[in-house]
Amino acid sequence: xxxxxxxxxxxxxxxxxxxxxxxxxxxxxxxxxxxxxxxxxxxxxxxxxxxxxxxxxxxxxxxxxxxxxxxxxxxxxxxxxxxxxxxxxxxxxxxxxxxxxxxxxxxxxxxxxxxxxxxxxxxxxxxxxxxxxxxxxxxxxxxxxxxxxxxxxxxxxxxxxxxxxxxxxxxxxxxxxxxxxxxxxxxxxxxxxxxxxxxxxxxxxxxxxxxxxxxxxxxxxxxxxxxxxxxxxxxxxxxxxxxxxxxxxxxxxxxxxxxxxxxxxxxxxxxxxxxxxxxxxxxxxxxxxxxxxxxxxxxxxxxxxxxxxxxxxxxxxxxxxxxxxxxxxxxxxxxxxxxxxxx
Ligand SMILES: [Zn+2]
Numbered sequence: 452x453x454x455x456x457x458x459x460x461x462x463x464x465x466x467x468x469x470x471x472x473x474x475x476x477x478x479x480x481x482x483x484x485x486x487x488x489x490x491x492x493x494x495x496x497x498x499x500x501x502x503x504x505x506x507x508x509x510x511x512x513x514x515x516x517x518x519x520x521x522x523x524x525x526x527x528x529x530x531x532x533x534x535x536x537x538x539x540x541x542x543x544x545x546x547x548x549x550x551x552x553x554x555x556x557x558x559x560x561x562x563x564x565x566x567x568x569x570x571x572x573x574x575x576x577x578x579x580x581x582x583x584x585x586x587x588x589x590x591x592x593x594x595x596x597x598x599x600x601x602x603x604x605x606x607x608x609x610x611x612x613x614x615x616x617x618x619x620x621x622x623x624x625x626x627x628x629x630x631x632x633x634x635x636x637x638x639x640x641x642x643x644x645x646x647x648x649x650x651x652x653x654x655x656x657x658x659x660x661x662x663x664x665x666x667x668x669x670x671x672x673x674x675x676x677x678x679x680x681x682x683x684x685x686x687x688x689x690x691x692x693x694x695x696x697x698x699x700x701x702x703x704x705x706x707x708x709x710x711x712x713x714x715x716x717x718x719x720x721x722x723x724x725x726x727x728x729x730x731x732x733x734x735x736x737x738x739x740x741x742x743x744x745x746x747x748x749x750x751x752x753x754x755x756x757x758x759x760x761x762x763x764x765x766x767x768x769x770x771x772x773x774x775x776x777x778x779x780x781x782x783x784x785x786x787x788x789x790x791x792x793x794x
Contacts, residue, residue, distance in 0.1 A: 454573035455773040455791075456509035460500030463774035463781075466572075469509060474569075474577040481530060481580055482522040483538060485793040486592035487767070488571035489515035490776055491600050491629060492718055497566050498777065506567070512773075513571030514540035514564050515788075517586055517595035527580045535586040537595050537752070538571070538578050539603070540564035541742050545581060556607070556742040563742070572773055574793060584748050587756040597629065597762035597788035600742070602751045604715050605633035607743030608691060609641065613713040617642025619688040622678060622705055624698055626663060627654035629788045630715065632763040634691045635661045640759055643689075646681060648674050650783060657786045661763070674698070678705045686710065696720025706735055713738040763787025 452473040457465040476482045494512045497504070516538040520530055543550050543558035550558050564570045564578065586595045609615045621638045625631045626647035638645045639662035647663035649655045655666040667677045678687055686707040692699060695717030702712055703725070712735065730737070754760045765785035768776045770793050779785045 452574040463777040466774045476524040476577045478524040478526040480524045480577045483518040484521040485518045487596040488513040489596040489788045489790045511569040516571035517592040536583040539582045593790045594762040601629040601633045603743040608713045608740045612738045613689045613711045620644045621689040622687040623691045626658040627786045675701045699723040711736040
């Protein structure tokens, strides 16, 4: 099969079109003919690599996959060839206490498709049966591929972790990203008032179209000053973070007494300073989050099918242009998801 893979970590140039053996599904796996695979910042991190990351090379990136079931393993009897599906990239053991409680993203053996094991920048990928969910009707494969990682991450951050409630205010940092544009929509669905930040006015207008109530261009204005002004110094109940280094300290300053900050990423750096006096005296909650439970994806897909949440597709590129697609992410040139089309 054709795939885009890298043999060594590095810049976008390490991504090359290669031929790899078509994977065979194990007994409880299904083989998906990949139609579309969405990019995430995780792809860029994994391509660059980090200390302790051990991958089978060549490695195939790609976590967010939409496609068609093309073959099923010997023990899969409830899914037929030809079914259109989206793939949940969270791989877990399925047997431990955490998995059985529906907290499979807390499973000790939790891994992400495309990060730890070969993913979807390829014509075919094999995944466990429990990792596929029906593709929402009325969506293209490219649109469906935008959903799993970004929406599941943003949903879990705002519901399970930050427990955002109707009437509360939330600051969504970098609302133009895949996870940020999902967060704006989910926060509105939950009944919150949303302040969205982005680096350009064009991105902010698109955030407004997704429901953002207030817009802050952080390249032109100080977002902390804007939060003070917009809330009459009440500040925001929840900050949705994933930018890290460049924004984190000021994000904390946007919280009132009892405020919550939830984060799933550190695209501009992972080391920040925290004043513990502020943390305890203001009774703040700093919450970390990664992915979400497989069960929640079904609810999200229902909300998408009902038109209450929308995938945000920036553009599609053919699989062979994966390196160019990575550049769009690192240049922050996209609004929402960049998707590679495979067949
Ligand atoms: Zn488990």
